[in-house]
Amino acid sequence: MSNKIGVFVCHCGINIASTVDVEQLTKYAAGLDGVVVSKDYKYMCSDVGANLIKDSIKKHKLDGIVIACCSPRMHEHTFRGVVEAGGVNGFNLEIANIREQCSWVHEDKARATEKAKVLIRGAVAKARLLEPLEPSKVSVTPTAVVIGGGIAGIQASLDLAEEGHKVYLVEKTPSIGGRMAQLDKTFPTLDCSGCILTPKMMEIANHPNIELLTYSEVIGIEGSIGNYKVKIKKKPRYVDLEKCTGCGDCVDACRLKGRVVSEFDMGMGKRSAIYMPFPQAIPLKCTVDSDHCLMITRGKCGAGPLCVEACEADAIDFKQKEEEIEVDVGAILVATGYDVMDPSNLYECGYARSDDVITTLEMERLISSSGPTGGEIVCPSNNEKPSSITFVLCVGSRDETECTWCCRIGCMSALKQVYLLKEKLGDDVEINVCYTDIRSFGKGYEEFYRNIRGLKTNFFRGRPSEIRNVDDHLKIDIFDTTTNKLFEIITDLVVLVPALVPRADADEFARILRISQSGDGFFLEAHPKLRPMDTFVGGIFIAGCCQGPKDIQDTVSMASGAAARAANILSKKELESEPLVSCVDEEICSGCSVCVSVCAYSAIEIVKEDNGKSYAKVNEALCKGCGACVGACPSGAMQQRGFKDKQILPMIEETI
C-alpha cells in the first residue's frame, strides 16, 4: 500500500506536449488522492529527469511513483532503475502511457488532455495498491546448443567454445559446411570458399569444447532461459563413426554408384547410395542414404551389399537404429539458413522446360573444381561448352506474386560468376546479364561491379518476359530500358538468380522452438535495429539467413554477435527472473487444473497433499507472465503479481 505518491509528467520534447496540456495535467495530478508531489519535465528519461525523480522521492519520502510518459515497452526498465536508485522498490512504479495511447493518436488538445487525466487517475489508483516485489534467482547451465552447421553455426560455435562454454553443434545433413561449402569462390575478394571455410570446419572437429552432432535434428525443447532441455534425434547413418576411416572404398563399390541424385551438387551430379557429400566433409565419414540404399528400401542388395564387402574397417552396420538424446543447455542459437526458391513456380522462366536453364547455385557446382564436371562449364542437355550464357536476375525476388523481398546476394553472386566464367572461358563466350537494379551495397562491392562492367559483358536493364526453347537454343525477349529497344537474346545456357526463401521446415521449426516468424516466413528478431540477434523467447538467439537473406560477411558478423549475446547469459552463475508472474492462493485453489490446460509454457502443475487436498503450483522460472491462467481460473485463486485483481479493478473503476 502506498500513500505518498509522486506523479511525474514527461513532455517527450513535443511528442506529448504538443497534443496534451502538460501543465494542466500536472496540476490536476497534484490534487488526486494520495499524491503528495506532481512535476513535469521536458525529457523525464534524461539524466536531469531521473535526478528530479530521485530527489523528489527522498524529499517527500515517496513510496509510490507514477510516470506519465511513453509506452512501458520503451522506458519501464529505465524508470525502475531510477526508482530503485531513489530507494523505492522498482515495482512500486506505474507507467501511464500518454504518448502511444494518447498524444500520438489524437489531434484535439482539449480532449486529449482530458483523456490523459483519466489515464493518470487510473495509474494513481493502481499505484496506491502496488506491492514491492523481488526478482527470484535461477541458476544457469553454462552450455549452449547451436542448430545448423553452416558458416553461421560454425562461427557461433567457435566463438562460444573459445569463451570456454561447452557447445553442442547440431547439423541435419551428414557434414557441416552448409551452403558456403557448395560455393566455388566468394565475392568481392574472390577468396576460394573452401579454402577459408575448411580451416574453421577442422577447428570445429578438433575443439575440446565442441560436441558435433551431425545427421541429427532438434525435435523438441523444454525449459526456459538459462535452463533448457533440448531433445535431439540422431538419425541412423548405418556407418560406425568410430570405425569408418573415410577411405571411400564403399562409395566406389556401391551398386547404385552414379545413380542417385546428389543434393550437394544441386542435382547437377550423381552419387552412390553410400556417400560422402564432398571431399572436405567434417566428419569425414560415410553415410548410407536410407531413401535409396537397396538394403534399406528392399532389404537386400544383389547377393550381398558390395559396400560391406569393400569396407576393410567393418564399419557398415545396417542394424543401427534412430537414437534420441537430451542435452541440458543455458542458451540456444538457431542458424538454420535458407533455401533457394524453386523457379518452376514461375512458368515463364522455363526452368522446368529446359535442362539448360539452371540456377546460380547449380552454376556454382559447375564452376567448382570439386563439382560434377570437375570445373568444366558445359550445358547440362548435351555436355557441350556453351557459346553464350545469359544471367537473369531477380527471379521471383522483388515480386509481389512470389517473394516480395530482395535476396541481397543475387546481383553480387551473378557478377562473381560472370568473372569466373570469363576467366574459364575467355572472351569467345558471350555473356549477357539481364538486371532490374544492380545492388552492390557492401564494402568493395561497387568496385567489383565496375570491374565486371569492363569485362565485355552485355548488360540489359530490364526483366525478360519469357524464356523459350527454340530448336536447341533458348530465346529470351528482353526490353532494355537503357537503349529503349526490345531484344531477342539467343543463348545456350540461362542462369536464373532465384529468390532466397525460408527453409521448407521453418514453420514447423518455429513452432518447436516457440519463436516468431516475420510475414515472409524468416525467423523474427526481437527488434530490427537494436536486438537483431534476439528472439522474443529469452535465451534463444538467431544468426544468419534463417533471419533473412544475407551475404557471408553479414552472416559471420551476426553469428559472432549472437554468440556474444548467448555468452552474456552463459557467463552468469545466476539469472534474475522477472517477478511479474502468476501465483496461487493455495487456500482458495481447488486443483481443478483448468490453468494447466491453458498454460502455453507448461509452467503449472497440480500438487496433491497427503490430506487429499490438491492445488496448482507455478514454476516461476517457466512462467512468462502472459496471464492466460489468471483469466481461466474460475475461483480467482490464480493471480498475477503486479496485475492482481485488487490492483486492476480500482484502476478500471477510476478509468471508466
Place this chain on the structure above:
Amino acid sequence: MSIVDLTSMGESQAELREEINDRLSRLQDEVSDYCFQCAKCTSGCEAHKLLELEPHKVVALLKRGLIDELVNSDVIWTCMSCFKCRERCPQKKVAPVDILFALKNMAVASGKQIPGKYTGMLQSILSIGLIQETQSVITRDNKTNKREDLGLPAISKPVDAAKFQMVLSKLAVEKV
C-alpha cells in the same frame, strides 16, 4: 514548385492522374505508383512493334501525370489487350492494359474521335464475335500465317447473333 518536361513542355495533370488511378483502383488494389520500371511488360508485349509507346512507358507517363501524351498517342487504340503484361507483372498487376482501358473509356466519354478502324472492329465483334473475319495469324516477327498451317483450330462464330449482341451490350455497360 513544379516538374517541367523539357522534351515536350508537357505539364503534369494531377487531377486526371487521380481520376485514372481511381478508376484503376476499382479493378485492383494497386496503382501505377508501385511500378519500378523493370519493363517485363514490354519484354513480353505482343503488339510491341505496332505501339507508339512501350507499355512500361504508359505506366511511367501516368506516374508523372503526363496524360496528354498518352491520350494523343495511338497506343490506347492499338494495344491488343492480350493481358500478358497484367499476368506477368512482378508488382502485382500494375497493368498497362488496364490504364489503356481507362483511357479508352475516358476518351469515348469526352467525345474524342475514335479511329475508324476501331469502330469497324467493334461492329465486326458485334456481328461475328471477331475483330475481323480472318483465318490468318500474324506472329510477333510480323509473319502472316494461316491458322491451319500453325495447327490451330478454326474459329467458330456465335450461333445466335441477336442474343450474342445483347450479352455484349450488357457487358459493355459495366465498363472500367
